Amino acid sequence: MEYSIGGLRDMFLGNVRRLEDILSYANISDDIAEIDASRLVHKEINDLMQYCALQGVRKIVLRGVCGQRYLGTRLYFPNPRPRLEIEIHGHPGNDLGAFLDGHRIVVHGNAQDGVGNTMDGGEILVHGRAGDVVAMSMRGGRILIRDDVGYRTAIHMKEYKDKVPVLVVGGTAQDFFGEYMAGGRVVLLGLNLGNKPHRARYIGTGMHGGIMFIRGKVEKWQLGKEVGIVDMEREDWKLLEKHVGDFCEIFGFKRDEVLGGDFLKLKPMTKRPYGKVYAY
């Protein structure tokens, strides 16, 4: 169907085929489905995944993905709530797992910008690197990225009561790491740096909630004005042991070596850093 806005073709919805016309791209056997995504646009893939889930499929393997956005979004099933395992081969596009509702996505390759945008729950594993604004506005679940991430990671990540999102990055990050963070736990491991320092600047600028842990060298000038370095507590080590432990197991790193490094714990100094700047 041609969608158009003011006479313009719609880049996202234009020429999207109906579900019955694309069923042949999914190969379902028992509770596993394999989808050839190489000739599908993002809406078609998500439509097919939704269809598969409603057919009782619990594991979906996507092959030939190359740049399709929003994979895994719109998989919302209130009752019952099946948890899908989605395996992605190829190169998923921006906003992978946006609004993700409790499913597990495993990417065998690199991801792009906006991984886990406003993700609600579940898990995203990336066996590779990711781009900018990873875990933007994330509000639950866990993201593990094996290699580096780009700018503004965990920007405005948030938490509420016992719903606390977790992000672990194995490599290093670029500027504005944890910008405007309002909650959650973010761990940066720097495993590929050797003895070199992290290069990220403006770490935690505008941060007003949550906790960051950084392993490796960071100078004070690289930190934003709103964060302070505080001592590690027992609870912190427990958190690191769990999530960094899982990270090492999944991606094949030596747990004791990783956890044996120096960790810097960063917390915001105030909950309202700009309270005096803005009147309202």
Next chain:
Amino acid sequence: MSMRRMRRETLPDKEHQACGLFGVMNRKGERFGGRMAIDALMNMRVRGNGLGAGFAAYGIYPEHKDYYALHIMFQDWDLDAKREVDKFLGANFDVVCDEEMPTNPEASVINPPLVWRYFMAPDKKGDEKRLSDDDYVVKKVMHINTRIKNAYVFSSGKNMGVFKGVGFPEEIAEYFMLEKEYRGYIWVAHSRFPTNTPGWWGGAHPFCILDWTVVHNGEISSYGTNKRYLEMYGYYCTLLTDTEVMAYAVDLLMRRQRLPIEIVAKIFAPPMWDHVDIMDEKRKKLYMTLRMVYAPLLINGPWTIIVAHHGEMFGITDRIRLRPITAGEKGDLLFVSSEEAAIRAVCPNLDRVFTPMGGEPVVGRLKGVEKELRKKAEEGV
């Protein structure tokens, strides 16, 4: 301008997405067709909107490599403009060859203008003999753009050319037959439409002066300051959109003032003052000098650009990276793109993928002695 009003009536409203940029260079100077650039932009279809696309290719006219190749667009097939341009070029250049741009009439594009190409050498007279050939050509291009109604110069370098218009990348490529007609060692491409402008053929990216081309994703909020500064050096912006200033700025800084990209990067995207404060004295002095001398060429706002000229291609973002960039390498090929998937779509097995820090350029240069290889590439090896 009546021209602008008319366009607003005939074209649909623009929709805001994000531009798609792509550049590929063979650092050995080996030439190849336009397929990779076309496929990469097709992969980033959602970044475009069908209101603009364009390509720049280097090394495409080996048979005329010593002549300036001008691609000139005549809006609304204005033949009076064409006669005026012909007369003007005849009086100022030795035109060795000129012809209508080969196009495919079957391609689905909206209102294509007449596009003509001229191969020519400067024929300087009187005072103008003091100008270098390049400066002379810039002056004459500015004359056509500002004084001859309905004529706009798409590109004006040697052994290179810009092909652009209103449509999707694959439509523009089909119209100009880029896949079969041309082989270049650098291809730079753009999809979507010029910022803050109704889509029109002259306003599509890339922007070009001499052999410098720029494609841009973002919005240059310092456009007014940059434009006024460039006017002092004889560059006049006529294409109704912000990116044009970048093409003239790189020509001024890199060709005329011979600054390397590593320095130009620090003029366009200077480090923050609080980082200058903690530098050692030598670097502090350098960066403060650059800020004092070139303040009006600081490019503010969100931007990622890919710039190319003979022998070199580079990609760079604004200093806090408000627009994306990814670079990839495979053997002699260097890729720069808005998205990694677009690179993977045309070259799945890359040796390396990386993203530079904001304001730090990714640079591809011809290997070995640049000059020698450049000659070789122009000969079509």
